[in-house]
Amino acid sequence: MVKVTPQLVVDLIKTFPAEERDAAGQDLAVLTRSPWQDVNCRLQCRGLPAPIGLLEYALRFGSPSSLTLLLEAGAEPNEGTPRLLTVLAMSNTCPDAGRIEKLQVLLAGEARPDYVENAPRTPPTPLIALARSKLAGIQRYWLARMLRSAGAPPIATNDYELHVVTRLLGELRSIDEIMECLPPAAREATKATPSSLDGLVTAVLRSEDATALGRLVAAKRDMKLPLDFDATVELARLTMRVADHPLTPERADFARALIAAGAVVQLPQGGDSVFERALGFENHELVGIFLAADAKLELASNPSLALEMQRRKGRPQLPRANATTASAVTRQAVAAIDQLCLGIEGLEACADADLGRLTGNDAAALQSLVKRLQGLADRLAPPAPQNRPAPAGENGSREKPEAGTAAYPARSLSVVGS
Numbered sequence: 001m002v003k004v005t006p007q008l009v010v011d012l013i014k015t016f017p018a019e020e021r022d023a024a025g026q027d028l029a030v031l032t033r034s035p036w037q038d039v040n041c042r043l044q045c046r047g048l049p050a051p052i053g054l055l056e057y058a059l060r061f062g063s064p065s066s067l068t069l070l071l072e073a074g075a076e077p078n079e080g081t082p083r084l085l086t087v088l089a090m091s092n093t094c095p096d097a098g099r100i101e102k103l104q105v106l107l108a109g110e111a112r113p114d115y116v117e118n119a120p121r122t123p124p125t126p127l128i129a130l131a132r133s134k135l136a137g138i139q140r141y142w143l144a145r146m147l148r149s150a151g152a153p154p155i156a157t158n159d160y161e162l163h164v165v166t167r168l169l170g171e172l173r174s175i176d177e178i179m180e181c182l183p184p185a186a187r188e189a190t191k192a193t194p195s196s197l198d199g200l201v202t203a204v205l206r207s208e209d210a211t212a213l214g215r216l217v218a219a220k221r222d223m224k225l226p227l228d229f230d231a232t233v234e235l236a237r238l239t240m241r242v243a244d245h246p247l248t249p250e251r252a253d254f255a256r257a258l259i260a261a262g263a264v265v266q267l268p269q270g271g272d273s274v275f276e277r278a279l280g281f282e283n284h285e286l287v288g289i290f291l292a293a294d295a296k297l298e299l300a301s302n303p304s305l306a307l308e309m310q311r312r313k314g315r316p317q318l319p320r321a322n323a324t325t326a327s328a329v330t331r332q333a334v335a336a337i338d339q340l341c342l343g344i345e346g347l348e349a350c351a352d353a354d355l356g357r358l359t360g361n362d363a364a365a366l367q368s369l370v371k372r373l374q375g376l377a378d379r380l381a382p383p384a385p386q387n388r389p390a391p392a393g394e395n396g397s398r399e400k401p402e403a404g405t406a407a408y409p410a411r412s413l414s415v416v417g418s
Contacts, residue, residue, distance in 0.1 A: 002038070002039040002073055002074035002075075003036040003037065003038060003039070004031045004036055004037045004038070004039055004041065004054070005036060006031075006032040008039075008069075008073060009028050009031050009032050011069060012024075012028070012058065012062070012066060012069055012070065013025055013028065015058075015062060015063055015065040015066040015069055016061065016062045016063060016066060017062075017063060020061050020062070023046065023061070024061060024062075027043065027045035027046060027057070028043075028057075030043060031043070031054075037054075039054060039070065039073050039074050039075050040053060040054065040055070040075055040076050040079060041053070041054055042054075043057065045057060046061075052080070053075075053079065053080050054070065054075065055067070055070050055071075055075040055076070055077065055079075055080075055084065056080055056084060056087060058070055059084055059087060059088060059093075059094060059102060059106075060087070060093055060094055063098055064098055064101040064102050064104070064105050067102055067105045067106065067109070068105055068109075071105070071109040077106050077109045077110065077111035078110075078111060078112050078115070081117070081119045081122070082117055082119060082122045082123070082129075083111075083115060083117070083126075084106055084111055085103070085106060085111055085113055085115075085126035085129075085147070085152075086117060086122065086123055086125075086126045086129045088102060088103055088106070088126070088143075089123075089126045089127075089129040089130035089133060089135070089143060089147075090123075090129055090133050091133040091134040091135045092133075096137070096139060096194045096195040097194065099139050099143070099194060100139055100142045100143065100146075100191055100194060103142075103143055103146055103147075104146065107146060107150050113126055113127075113147050113150045113151055113152035114151045114152060114153055116153075116155060123161075124155055124157055124161075125152060125153060125154075125155050126147055126152055127144070127147050127148070127152040127153065127154055127155075127165060127168070128154075128155065128156065128161050128164070128165060130143055130144055130147065130168065131161070131164040131165045131167065131168040132161070132164055136195060136196070137193065137194055137195040137196040137197055138190050138191060138193065138194055138196070138197055138199055138200055139191075139194035139195060140168075140171070141171065141172060141175045142191065142194075144168055144169075144171070144172045145172060145176070148172065154169060170222075170223055171219075171223055171225065174215070174218070174219035174222065174223050174225070175200070175219065175225075177215045177219075178200065178204065178212055178215045178216055178219060181204075181207065181209045181211050181212035181215065182203055182204070182207055182209070182212060183207075186203040186206070186207060187203070189202075189203055190203055196226075197225060197226055197227055200216075200227065201216065201227055201228070201229050204216050205229060205234055208238070208250060208251060208254045209250075209254065210250070210253035210254045210256065210257040213254065213257040213258070213261065214257055214260070217257075217260075217261050231258045231259075231261040231262045231263035232262075232263045232264045232274070234258055234263070235255060235258040235259065235263040235265075235274050236274050236277065238251065238254065238255055238258065239274045239277050239278055239281075239283075239286060240277070242281075242283060242286060243281050243283070243319075244281040244282060244283050244317070244318075244319050245283075245317065245319050246285070246316060246317040246318075246319075247283070247285040247286060247289075247317060252285065252289060255286070255289050256289060256293075259289075259290075259293045265290045265293050265294070265295050266290065266295040266296065266299055266300075268299065269299045269300070269301065274286075274290065275287070275290045275295045275300070276300070276301055278290060279300060279301070279302065279305060279306055279309065282305070282309065283309075283317055284309040284310070284312035284313065284315070284317060285317045287306065287309040287310065288309070288310065288313055291306075291310060297310075
């Protein structure tokens with residue numbers, strides 16, 4: 001028989017949440033005086049109508065570490081009325097934070113989940129206690145899953161218990177199907193918000209798994225679970241993530257699943273929508289998905305572009321990064337030409353004496369520039385017609401016009417060297 005020592009009490013209080021330590025110090029002070037009590041003793045505390053065991057006290061007000069400490073000290077997890085798993089499964093007995101972890105500690109400490117209570121006004125099994133409680137959120141799922149895996153029987157003694165336990169098992173099955181689509185790390189992350197299902201919804205949306213999303217929507221519809229999200233907002237986020245990059249088959253399926261979940265694809269002409277964003281990115285793969293979802297070409301801000309996107313069906317989507325870069329380079333080149341023209345105008349305004357001070361190297365550089373500009377001008381000029389007759393002179397002969405005339409404009413620059 002293990003006795004409670006003052007040191008054990010001090011260590012136990014340290015494991016309690018900070019906001020509970022002062023009250024725990026007052027409640028457990030009786031255990032610090034001799035004669036020392038047994039670790040499975042009962043004590044009166046906090047206005048409860050009847051004494052409770054020390055392990056149940058830690059279950060109600062302590063942390064998972066509090067249970068671990070007492071179990072390692074020899075506390076018995078299968079004593080009490082109601083027993084610990086039943087107490088844990090009732091919504092008004094423990095805080096939501098840590099409830100899942102406490103059940104893990106108790107099961108690891110060999111707490112039996114297959115018992116049947118005989119006390120009056122007490123749920124017959126921990127599973128019935130959970131089904132009858134008002135526990136909500138993902139903690140309800142995890143508690144039911146761990147109890148069932150450990151062998152807790154779904155025993156019902158009346159029609160009401162049969163109804164609530166059937167409902168609980170239906171929720172368990174629906175969420176199990178969703179969890180099957182998620183990686184282990186994402187499943188564990190759902191426990192971060194135990195009293196809600198927000199973590200589960202976030203995990204499904206982050207996974208971009210169309211099957212998981214479909215099962216989420218089915219669970220919301222069939223089991224009336226609060227698995228709420230805005231499908232239109234999520235489709236807009238997906239569109240921004242994809243932008244003008246190729247659309248993977250998985251993301252294409254996820255986009256279709258969001259549309260099936262009620263996402264609005266297109267608004268009246270001129271309104272901001274995922275269709276208009278995909279059109280702005282020129283992502284014909286997304287545009288094709290939205291058109292298949294009954295988006296209308298005539299409502300697009302640019303129907304001709306939307307039609308061109310439709311014609312690209314079957315071609316791979318190419319990112320526009322290269323085109324954007326090339327366009328930027330072209331704009332920079334044109335700006336540089338503008339600056340060059342300003343420099344030439346400045347040289348033309350100089351007096352001959354000032355131009356005469358240019359060195360031979362400067363003159364050679366300008367002559368080279370003339371040749372390069374001449375070549376660029378030839379590339380930009382429209383092709384000359386073939387076999388065009390020369391203009392006739394006064395005597396009817398074909399004469400070559402002089403340079404600088406309208407028929408043969410001058411296209412070279414003369415540079416004065418030193």
